Amino acid sequence: MTSFLFQATLYLFAMVIAVPLATRAGLGSVLGYLCAGIVIGPVLGLAGSDVSSIQHFAEFGVVMMLFLIGLELEPKALWQMRDKLVGLGGLQVVLTMTVVCAICLAFHLSFPTALALGMIFSLSSTAIVLQTLTEKRLLQTAGGRSAFAVLLTQDIAVIPMLAILPLLALPGARALAKAEAGDNAATHFIESLPGWGVTLLTLAAVAFIVMAGHYLVRPLFRFVHLARLREINTAMALLVVVGIASLMNLVGLSPALGTFLAGVVLADSEFRHELESDIEPFKGLLMGLFFITVGAGIKFSVILAQPFQIMGLVIALVAVKAAILYLLAIVFRLRGSDRGLFTLGLAQAGEFGFVLVSFAVTQRILPGIIAEKVLVLIALSMLITPLLFILQEQISRRIRSNETREADQIDEQQPxxxxxxxxxxxxxxxxxxxxxxxxxxxxxxxxxxxxxxxxxxxxxxxxxxxxxxxxxxxxxxxxxxxxxxxxxxxxxxxxxxxxxxxxxxxxxxxxxxxxxxxxxxxxxxxxxxxxxxxxxxxxxxxxxxxxxxxxxxxxxxxxxxxxxxxxxxxxxxxxxxxxxxxxxxxxxxxxxxxxxxxxxxxxxxxxxxxxxxxxxxxxxxxxxxxxxxx
The missing domain is CATH 3.40.50.720 (NAD(P)-binding Rossmann-like Domain)
Incomplete structure (x- = not known):
């Protein structure tokens, strides 16, 4: 109990000190959280050895964020985004996977490892990008909406990726992993199903969420609302989010996707605004905790062992993703500052990459040495994302100042x-x-x-x-x-x-x-x-x-x-x-x-x-x- 209170005090103290300093300096809250995590983790060593378990808890911030995003999107609005979801988002995932896989094969990595790395690096950070776009009020711009569509596609793509990764494992690798883990290993029911079973289970889970949102959650909210107690309403909102996330996690699917679908289903309900007000404080706090754990979890020993190689790989990753995103921005006719926002905003790796790396290691697809470097690359690319947004602002400002257009010819004179x-x-x-x-x-x-x-x-x-x-x-x-x-x-x-x-x-x-x-x-x-x-x-x-x-x-x-x-x-x-x-x-x-x-x-x-x-x-x-x- 004493250890828990100390950790809680430490994380809260880091939040209230680092974040105001970062925002006053114009760096944004996300960079403040990340720097706070680096200070209390690798620098001072105060985060303890249980950062990973805290990070799993903090990932509920991402889950709640997607639930709130779903509440803002009615099914009609989601259907109107289908071109960007399938076209822009789908192309980004496929192209990035293909290019990263080809580069890895050129460096003589095996095909399963190369394809797994392609999947991991095709994802961007939903948490950081959406948080930054919201803070800077850029979510409603053309570049912000395009970035949101790509992020949503990536979150959906995590499901087939988790289904494909076991197929890349060598024969007997899964059995060996289970044997080494012993009886205490946490396994998903989905792992024992064939491919068609996984598909049916996924569709069944999605259908259950849609049906429950319409026929179960709304009557339950009306019943709870009769108590007229704010804390019971808050408990009900948390029950919806945590319950759906637990259900999706139980069958081995993405909790974030499940809560997003639940939010879309409840977007046109009379309880929408009450849900938003009840969930928002928890989302903000857990999101900040998540960013701190990302910073605290960076292994500087891996960086110091090969600093030039690690920094070179981070720059290469950002450059490759930025080049692909820039090409897609041209194809989909994004212009000016919107093109720069879309390109630099999504050029990092994402938090779901941590999940895929862990899963690929258990399936004996990624060797331990490569996995450690990949985790560091993901964390460092997320760390520099706020700096990329600052760079984008400077570039956009310069573009606007350098834009010259001849004045219109005035052919009339009015009083x-x-x-x-x-x-x-x-x-x-x-x-x-x-x-x-x-x-x-x-x-x-x-x-x-x-x-x-x-x-x-x-x-x-x-x-x-x-x-x-x-x-x-x-x-x-x-x-x-x-x-x-x-x-x-x-x-x-x-x-x-x-x-x-x-x-x-x-x-x-x-x-x-x-x-x-x-x-x-x-x-x-x-x-x-x-x-x-x-x-x-x-x-x-x-x-x-x-x-x-x-x-x-x-x-x-x-x-x-x-x-x-x-x-x-x-x-x-x-x-x-x-x-x-x-x-x-x-x-x-x-x-x-x-x-x-x-x-x-x-x-x-x-x-x-x-x-x-x-x-x-x-x-x-x-x-x-x-x-x-x-």
Missing amino acids: IIIAGIGRFGQVVNRMVTMSGFPTTVLDTDLKTIQLMRTFGFKGHYGDPTRPDLLAAAGLGKAKVLVVSLDDRASANRLVAYARQMRPDLHIIARAKDREHVFELYKAGANDIVREMFDSSLRAARYVLENVGLSEFEAAELERLYFKFDRASLRDLAQYWKPGVALADNPDYIRRARELNTELEAAMMARFSRRADLEPSTSEPAPEKPAPAAP
Whole structure:
């Protein structure tokens, strides 16, 4: 018991120290977990000798992750992915197996060993890749969706791989392995079945999961829900995941695949969101524990014995897989940063490789010396995966900065120019054009311009701050210029240039905050709209309406606040100093406090006057709460 508590304290301490440091450094949580495992394992030797058993426990994090992924995918969505699952994912597995097998044969390894290594290295790390894609919010990109399809195909491919590996063993090898293991060896029922029996058992297990999800789990959830106890609901969610994983493991199949199918079956159930909220904390904790055990399990003695050979093999593995993935990205028309994300994101080996290596050793397919090196290669390739994602970010950023496209030829000049067509600019453009006034739209985001054209709105690609492009857009004749650029400095520069060229032009600009208002005011903007100001005023008005004020009273206070705030900004602009933070400007703070007091007094006085004008009745009217100062 004492040993268990010490190990638990050690792993939790490593998590809370290493992961925040790694995320603050921009390295991601996965690399933090892996480095923590290396420190407490090979470096300090504090992980103990029972890392493998802890890792088996931690693998439930991967199982739970696939269950949650299944909950996000309805069967219809899974069917829509069939082309990528069969085409992209299937080609990746087959091509990688073939190339790795051919390379191993060229180095005079036996065919069973070469094919087993091909299977092992064809897999990528579902845990690391999906965790990183989720953290970086890349899962919904084209590259992220393609990577997810390949990972899902690989997880499914583990089942036939486990069925094929025994066929590669030499005659008598399985019997010898069982004899050496003795009576205590844990065997699967599936091992005693012929090939057709394995197939039937697999189909039966999948059918049972689908049927149980529809006809057993849902009624059971309804029964448990009647208790209205959160801990019982959590226990039920864990029972579903652990029970299905145990069933699949009992028949020698992939627990992760079983829980994924269960998640897909339950994706359209009324308990979906409750399942997600109950499982998510356990998944995150076990995933972190899994990554730590991977780092703690790296055998540095194997690396130090042949460091150059090991590093060369890791680089070769990543290079071979990246080359195959890059070729598939071209064939399936992934472009730009999506191609780099798909290529570098899947270029490592995966956690299911540990399972296949262990199984291949028991079947006498992989010699012990080769198995040790393979395990180290898998762990090291997983260790450098976060670094590959960082490399991909740098490459993508450079690609975007180097992408040059000539600006569109502007063949019309309208009285209204809109510079920047993000969410703010789109609303302005739609209202103005649908009111019958044509506009000229300029933006540097080519995808947004193309999307606009898809919906029937005309836009032009180009940098709105370029003088020649502004001249072509009709700056000399325009009546109104709307500046809604995301980049603050670019917006200020555009307003200043437009005011210099056209002193009579009416300029409407979007501001990020109060300080940006002062910058745009100094640059020459006529009307300045804070991006969150109007929506915040509307929300405040709804609050007042729901604490006792009438719609008219709330609207009147809203108008008063709006007018006073605009006047206050003009007043405060005299105290604003460029380059000095507002919090460091005592004169600005003093005047802002005075204006706030005046505003509160004016709003309270307006409310009091309305109360005095109300007609008297025989019974006193119920008191209305005074509105709080915004």
